[in-house]
Amino acid sequence: MIAPTAVLSLCADVRYRTVGEEMVLLSQARGEVMVLNPVAAFVVAAFDGATSLAAIASRVAEAFEVSAEEALADVVTFAARLVELSVAEVHGTDR
Amino acid sequence: MTGRPRSVGWTCGEATSLSGNERLSDAVSDLSHAPSLSRDAAVFGASFLHHPEHLPGRTGSRAWGRCRLVVHFAGGPYAFVGLARSQRDAIRARFSDYAGTPGTTPAVVTRVRRIPEAAFRRFDLAGWRYAMEFEARPEWVRAVGLTFVSRLEVGPTLSATLWTSLAGEGLFLEGIENTFRVTAAYRLLQLGGALLHSAAVVVAGRAYLFLGPSGTGKTTIATNASAAGFVVLSDDMNAVAPSREGTMVEKLPFAGLLGNDPTPAQPFRLGGVYRLRQAPHLALRPVGHAEMVGYAAACAPYLNADPHRTPALLEALASLLRQVPRGVLEVARDTPFDQVAALLEAGQ
Secondary structure, eight states, X not given: OOOTTEEEEEOTTEXXXXXXXXXXXXXXXXXXXXXXXXXXXXXXHTOEEEEEHHHHHHHHHHHHTOOHHHHHHHHHXXXXXXXXXXXXXXXXXXX | OOXXXXXOOOOOOOOOOOOTTSOGGGOEEEOOOOXXXXXXXXXTTTTTBSOGGGOOOSSOSOBSOSEEEEEOOTXXXXXXXXXXXXXXXXXXHHTGGGBOOTTOOOSEEEEEEEOOGGGXXXXXXXXXXXXXXXXXOSSEEEEEOSSEEEEEEESSSEEEEEEESOSSSTTHHHHHHHHHHHHHHHHHHHTTOEEEEOEEEEETTEEEEEEOOTXXXXXXXXXXXXXXXOEEOOSSEEEEEEETTEEEEEEOSOXXXXXXXXXXXXXXXXXXXXXXXXXSSOEEEOOOXXXXXXXXXXXXXXXXXXXTTHHHHHHHHHHHTTTSOEEEEEEOTXXXXXXXXHHHHHTO
């Protein structure tokens, strides 16, 4: 489980491009292409190596009009999946 | 025999449909899954060379001869220099439909150089599908296969060197074709286009591209189309590039199982791009722009494994596929192509 204070960045082999509101993402080490929906694209675009998942979740809650609790749960779950897929890595912790 | 090269490469996989309302945990649509081209060998070239650390550099080995040949297809003309006469004749015979005009300025020049046969490891390839090693750097890309090493300098202009141990016999053309594929992919990207693993069929003057991993029916649909009297460009690789008339598709001399049809090498306007999916009934499902860009990226060999060119590839694909009809084509293996053509034309 990833803590809400975790700060993520995309792995070095990952390249992406925003297409409309979605995102096409290539993980070259895994040889995979993925497409992220607008909410996921919003989250990944915020993986700047400085912003915590909690802060990203706050932005998601505001931008997509969902509750803060729901946004945080979804962002953390999604982030964990990206780490599991070697698309993103925990860069540090926002203390 | 000391080992066998491993089969590696990108493939397109199944995608899940994405709507905007899914939970984040369901938001990732995995379009492809395959090992990368570069992670298998600890030392680049080790799968094929006894001493990969001695990979030939940019220069420093002898040309095979003084012959020159120009071949013209999408993104070309492409010139080969330093050929032995036997090599020139072999290339000329293989690409007879693509003879270039002597004296034209080539877009890419490939210098052909010698490398000792003893440099390569020997394999028993019976029953194996062979795939070369490929590596990309900001300034160049290189490839190694059973009997060749190639390097493409990637800058404002492209230039290539092919080291081969063969004078034109046996697997000589394997090195030529592999070098050609890589060169064509990078040249097309320079032009804002892409080389795509696909089948292309001409319907009412427009080329329709069918993307999909092995086994989803590219060759089958191309075979059915050919049997019904439609022009098939290639069932394996096609060039897509922008032009004043719109996005164009051009046949490349890299046919798959269908073989090299004597079909026209002229460009055709892109009629649509479709992901193939085997299904009992013919149907066309909508696909969003981003998802189709993802499918196409998974079908863009070499460049999708090149981190230095991936952003440009995605940019090109997003532009090429922005305003063309697209979708998932569900089709049975025995669906007559006339029915497919009617469905595609109705979608225009």
